[in-house]
Amino acid sequence: MIEGVQRANTPACLVFIVYTLMAAWHLSRNKLLFFSCALFITLAVGVHLTPSFTSFFVFDHYRDSCTDLVNEIVWDVQPKSVDVLDVQKNSTETYDKNWDWVRSGKVSACEFQKFSKSDALHLLNRSWVVVAGDSQARLFVVSLLRLVLDEERMDSIEGDWLKRHSDYKLVIDEIGMKLDFIWAPYETNLTHLIMKYKVKRTYPDVLVMGSGLWHMLHVNNASDYGARLLVLKNSVVSLLPISPELVTNGPVTRCLSNRSPHLFWLGMPTLINGMLNMEAKRERMNDAMWHAYDKVLGDCKLLHQRGGPLMLLDIQSLTRNCGPRCTFDGMHYDGAVYDALAHIMLNDLLAQSYQSL
Known part of the structure; x- marks a missing residue:
């Protein structure tokens, strides 16, 4: 699971680095452009990574919780x-x-x-x-x-x-x-x-x-x-x-x-x-x-x-x-x-x- 998240991170990180460098170059000329690019990149990376991290946390929750609850049995006699x-x-x-x-x-x-x-x-x-x-x-x-x-x-x-x-x-x-x-x-x-x-x-x-x-x-x-x-x-x-x-x-x-x-x-x-x-x-x-x-x-x-x-x-x-x-x-x-x-x-x-x- 962790390897899958890392593989998902790679293209997102490349995009982030490229656009950050471009935005930095324009910073002194157009601050509005910089902050717009930063917001766009943040949202794109978040959307890109959410499915992977959601799966990770679901399985992590299952491991930590469900195996400890499996003995919770009730009887009707x-x-x-x-x-x-x-x-x-x-x-x-x-x-x-x-x-x-x-x-x-x-x-x-x-x-x-x-x-x-x-x-x-x-x-x-x-x-x-x-x-x-x-x-x-x-x-x-x-x-x-x-x-x-x-x-x-x-x-x-x-x-x-x-x-x-x-x-x-x-x-x-x-x-x-x-x-x-x-x-x-x-x-x-x-x-x-x-x-x-x-x-x-x-x-x-x-x-x-x-x-x-x-x-x-x-x-x-x-x-x-x-x-x-x-x-x-x-x-x-x-x-x-x-x-x-x-x-x-x-x-x-x-x-x-x-x-x-x-x-x-x-x-x-x-x-x-x-x-x-x-x-x-x-x-x-x-x-x-x-x-x-x-x-x-x-x-x-x-x-x-x-x-x-x-x-x-x-x-x-x-x-x-x-x-x-x-x-x-x-x-x-x-x-x-x-x-x-x-x-x-x-x-x-x-x-x-x-x-x-």
Whole structure:
């Protein structure tokens, strides 16, 4: 974009110099002529440059604003028309859950969209997507697959993808997309994954990572969690000399480049302590500990919103706003939450693509 503005400047500057010299020569003879020429030149240069600078500021605004607003989701959760016995089960299936972006102010101006299957396939065409983390990451992957696969194929693999503590790999041949899920419940697992990519000099196009719940349950030490996140951040930063880019071929048909990853962090969900299904969870994963873990995540500057390298997929705000009616165990939420996260990621990828224009 800057090079384009510079190219636009060149002829305007030449015109300006020539006419200024001519005007200066006439200055002592006709001051009115001089000031008329100066006014004409100023207007001509302004008109000439306005389109270029307008485009620059539009994209600059998009970069600075829209990527930070993409998590602004609101929920409409309403009871379904079911019999009384089903309602008494307190199942998340007894509620209809609809979500959308805030339709006012700056968020509305960003024109975020719910991706159709065809648009999602276009965006992810020929890409390698890696999602690494715990059960939250697995549920996110299931929603992403549900968006890009037809119902028959999704039914054939969903049982396997819901198995615990396992890695999975999938190739969607028709668009050349590869998707890997890496079971990595601890921060050290994620650091080792990053270092493996660095050693092999092979990077996915999209890398989504998240951790914290296992550390909170089994280690239960926020300071230790922060120290491990700092190591992870340093390993991620070591990848940054390879700048992430998107190939731009239209507003919704952009294909991801294979040069380096677009980096995302899948945050921890809001925990509803009274609904957790184990005494150890209720004791160790209380509100105070959750907030301590959330604080060290912000302090270590891993997230883009805090000056770090990873864009946040803010499951915390989504689960908090969706509430107890969207979870059956206080930790794992209804598929609608992870569906929203998948669309947030795709919109953020699209927003990042505009930065490369």
